[in-house]
Amino acid sequence: MNRQVYLDHAASTPARPEVVEAMLPWLGEHPGNPSGSHRMARDARRAIDDARDAVAALVGMDPGGVVFTSGGTEADNLAVDGVLGASSGVAVCCAAEHAAVLEPVREFGGVVLPADAGGRIDLGALAATLESVADIRLVSVMAANNETGVVSPVAEVASLVAERAPDAVVHCDAVQATAWLDLAGACRGARLVSITGHKFGGPKGAGALVVDGDVPLSPMLRGGGQERERRSGTQNVPAIVGLGRAAELVVADREATAERVAAMRDRLEASLVATVPGASCTVPDGVERTPAVAHLCFEGIESEALLFMLEQEGICASAASSCSSGAQDPSHVLAAMGIDRAVAAGSLRLSLARATTDEDVDHALSVIPGIVGRLSAYA
Amino acid sequence: MGSQRVMVAMSGGVDSSVAAVLVQEAGHDVVGVTLRLWGGESDLGCCSVSDVDDARRVADALGIDHHVFNMGEDFDRHVVEPYVADHAVGRTPNPCIECNRHIKFDRLLRRARSLGFDRLATGHHARVVDMPDGTRRIARAADPAKDQSYVLHMLDQDVLSRLDLPIGEMSKDEVRARAAAVGLRTADKPDSQDVCFITSASRGDGGRREFLSRRIPLTSGRVVDGSGTEVGRVDAVEMVTLGQRRGMELAGGDGPRYATAVDTVTATVTVGSAADLFVETTTVDRAGWADGPVEGSVLVQTSAHGEPVAAFLGVEGSADEGQMSVSWDEPHRRVAPGQSVAFYDGDLVLGGALAC
Numbered sequence: 001m002n003r004q005v006y007l008d009h010a011a012s013t014p015a016r017p018e019v020v021e022a023m024l025p026w027l028g029e030h031p032g033n034p035s036g037s038h039r040m041a042r043d044a045r046r047a048i049d050d051a052r053d054a055v056a057a058l059v060g061m062d063p064g065g066v067v068f069t070s071g072g073t074e075a076d077n078l079a080v081d082g083v084l085g086a087s088s089g090v091a092v093c094c095a096a097e098h099a100a101v102l103e104p105v106r107e108f109g110g111v112v113l114p115a116d117a118g119g120r121i122d123l124g125a126l127a128a129t130l131e132s133v134a135d136i137r138l139v140s141v142m143a144a145n146n147e148t149g150v151v152s153p154v155a156e157v158a159s160l161v162a163e164r165a166p167d168a169v170v171h172c173d174a175v176q177a178t179a180w181l182d183l184a185g186a187c188r189g190a191r192l193v194s195i196t197g198h199k200f201g202g203p204k205g206a207g208a209l210v211v212d213g214d215v216p217l218s219p220m221l222r223g224g225g226q227e228r229e230r231r232s233g234t235q236n237v238p239a240i241v242g243l244g245r246a247a248e249l250v251v252a253d254r255e256a257t258a259e260r261v262a263a264m265r266d267r268l269e270a271s272l273v274a275t276v277p278g279a280s281c282t283v284p285d286g287v288e289r290t291p292a293v294a295h296l297c298f299e300g301i302e303s304e305a306l307l308f309m310l311e312q313e314g315i316c317a318s319a320a321s322s323c324s325s326g327a328q329d330p331s332h333v334l335a336a337m338g339i340d341r342a343v344a345a346g347s348l349r350l351s352l353a354r355a356t357t358d359e360d361v362d363h364a365l366s367v368i369p370g371i372v373g374r375l376s377a378y379a
Numbered sequence: 380m381g382s383q384r385v386m387v388a389m390s391g392g393v394d395s396s397v398a399a400v401l402v403q404e405a406g407h408d409v410v411g412v413t414l415r416l417w418g419g420e421s422d423l424g425c426c427s428v429s430d431v432d433d434a435r436r437v438a439d440a441l442g443i444d445h446h447v448f449n450m451g452e453d454f455d456r457h458v459v460e461p462y463v464a465d466h467a468v469g470r471t472p473n474p475c476i477e478c479n480r481h482i483k484f485d486r487l488l489r490r491a492r493s494l495g496f497d498r499l500a501t502g503h504h505a506r507v508v509d510m511p512d513g514t515r516r517i518a519r520a521a522d523p524a525k526d527q528s529y530v531l532h533m534l535d536q537d538v539l540s541r542l543d544l545p546i547g548e549m550s551k552d553e554v555r556a557r558a559a560a561v562g563l564r565t566a567d568k569p570d571s572q573d574v575c576f577i578t579s580a581s582r583g584d585g586g587r588r589e590f591l592s593r594r595i596p597l598t599s600g601r602v603v604d605g606s607g608t609e610v611g612r613v614d615a616v617e618m619v620t621l622g623q624r625r626g627m628e629l630a631g632g633d634g635p636r637y638a639t640a641v642d643t644v645t646a647t648v649t650v651g652s653a654a655d656l657f658v659e660t661t662t663v664d665r666a667g668w669a670d671g672p673v674e675g676s677v678l679v680q681t682s683a684h685g686e687p688v689a690a691f692l693g694v695e696g697s698a699d700e701g702q703m704s705v706s707w708d709e710p711h712r713r714v715a716p717g718q719s720v721a722f723y724d725g726d727l728v729l730g731g732a733l734a735c
Contacts, residue, residue, distance in 0.1 A: 304449065305490060312494075328449050377493075378493035
């Protein structure tokens with residue numbers, strides 16, 4: 001068996017052992033429904049409220065604003081649908097946002113703005129739109145991009161919105177930033193923040209939309225009135241407990257992890273660009289990004305073929321986002337960055353995390369040049 | 380022949396499922412691949428998510444790796460766009476053949492080779508046979524009712540030397556029985572029908588019309604008889620195929636009438652009797668050969684399930700264009716321009732071309 005190297009952490013990270021340990025009792029021993037009134041129900045309620053405190057501390061907002069969801073997509077959807085449902089206006093976002101924001105923004109007849117060469121929202125276009133379009137109630141901006149790790153100017157967006165469209169609120173999709181950035185800073189000015197557990201050592205199936213103060217939010221899921229009437233349905237107690245534990249853990253070692261992973265990311269990119277003909281870094285120099293992603297384009301190579309060969313060598317990675325059939329779709333993020341389709345066709349996203357080791361990077365560097373060489377010979 | 384690395388093209392249907400079973404049983408190192416060709420508005424065509432799921436679950440059941448390759452842009456360029464362009468000028472394209480020519484046996488085969496595979500296998504009902512001189516030919520399937528050799532007429536030695544068609548010796552019933560015996564979920568799945576990128580919800584002429592009308596203007600036109608007298612109208616000349624009878628049964632005629640000419644420039648369809656459709660010779664171009672050009676007496680098949688008929692094949696005009704003349708032994712119904720004609724020696728495919 002080849003060495004197995006997982007370089008797709010932007011898709012999902014392994015749950016940390018402490019997280020798994022914290023979750024297990026809530027799968028079997030403790031069956032209580034947090035909405036009940038007896039002792040076991042109260043135990044479950046206490047467990048998710050502890051997690052609520054941890055998530056609130058992670059984001060830097062009040063625990064009362066934490067709405068647990070099934071993950072990032074639901075949190076993003078709820079931000080757009082919830083705010084527009086309560087205020088009947090339109091939303092604005094940039095073309096490089098995650099589909100979980102883009103789709104509902106488009107559905108409500110919103111404005112999708114161009115991105116700059118780094119894939120960040122064009123602030124000039126935003127300013128003009130805030131002036132010219134009435135009824136803007138929400139501006140959504142991601143803290144860090146899921147494909148490239150590029151960091152958005154959230155605070156600048158928030159001050160533009162405060163200045164020119166005071167009736168609008170800012171939502172920040174912080175799903176890809178949580179593992180790397182202090183969210184209180186990275187999401188400054190945002191009144192709604194989305195996170196999800198499995199991008200930072202927590203489980204899949206638990207995320208949160210954290211809402212500041214009295215932002216009106218109309219629910220998508222209606223029923224028993226859980227989560228202060230903002231998200232009905234029995235809470236996923238084990239996963240929420242895991243989310244809370246992951247939130248505590250990530251805050252504790254985030255800075256050291258980011259520094260270590262950034263060095264590995266830089267080594268990957270620099271070495272591949274130096275040794276592989278036709279390889280280039282996708283994100284322009286000087287654009288701020290998280291340490292999460294080494295993003296490269298290989299001229300004349302097709303991503304699907306590259307990924308297939310990488311898997312043969314034990315490396316699991318990805319190119320752009322995957323469609324529901326499992327095929328690789330052309331990246332809307334690279335398109336928004338103005339990258340030529342032919343160049344984007346040879347893109348590769350190697351995404352790292354806390355679990356990534358120097359040996360993983362060594363293995364990737366030992367096989368990728370040969371694979372690209374072989375595929376080039378057939379191009 | 381020892382163990383080789385074989386890529387099996389799995390559509391999610393029963394035929395390619397069983398093809399994967401057979402390649403695996405032969406002891407080869409198998410990887411299943413499903414192509415995503417058409418992501419458009421349809422989730423019903425041949426490469427829909429549910430078909431990809433079926434292929435993936437069959438691969439899971441067999442314990443083989445499965446990958447999905449997105450060749451949608453190539454499919455658009457080489458299959459869908461030419462299909463639309465052909466209709467716009469009154470030709471009758473066969474998109475399955477263009478998909479085989481440009482996608483399955485070109486792009487996919489090149490992909491397979493670049494990834495280190497020795498061979499490509501598909502679930503077509505046809506056989507690959509070895510000739511005494513070491514070359515290979517496509518031959519008709521053991522199940523004549525399911526024979527797909529016609530849509531494989533463009534395959535040359537470069538492809539044939541790397542191609543396996545594992546179910547070609549089996550009847551459809553045997554294929555289904557085999558799938559059931561192995562417990563495959565696709566055992567009873569209906570055969571795919573019609574053009575895969577036109578939604579099954581609106582199959583038939585309605586679906587084709589809707590598909591084309593969203594891409595090209597459909598022009599109403601005159602229907603004239605042999606003397607040029609207008610005898611009726613059609614609402615879309617781009618939809619009329621040479622030889623078509625439906626919609627041509629107009630007042631004033633005696634006996635059935637057929638489209639004998641379609642001119643999209645003047646938006647005119649000429650109709651005539653059945654006798655007007657018969658010709659001595661048909662010119663074809665873009666000829667391709669299994670192993671070099673062939674002249675002389677051959678059998679010719681002009682549609683997917685048509686009967687092969689005898690003709691003499693001769694070079695005509697420019698050899699560069701692959702132009703040939705098919706001189707029918709008995710007068711033959713005209714072949715709609717754009718349709719494929721396949722040439723056979725007995726059961727063996729010699730090559731094929733497009734009717735002019």
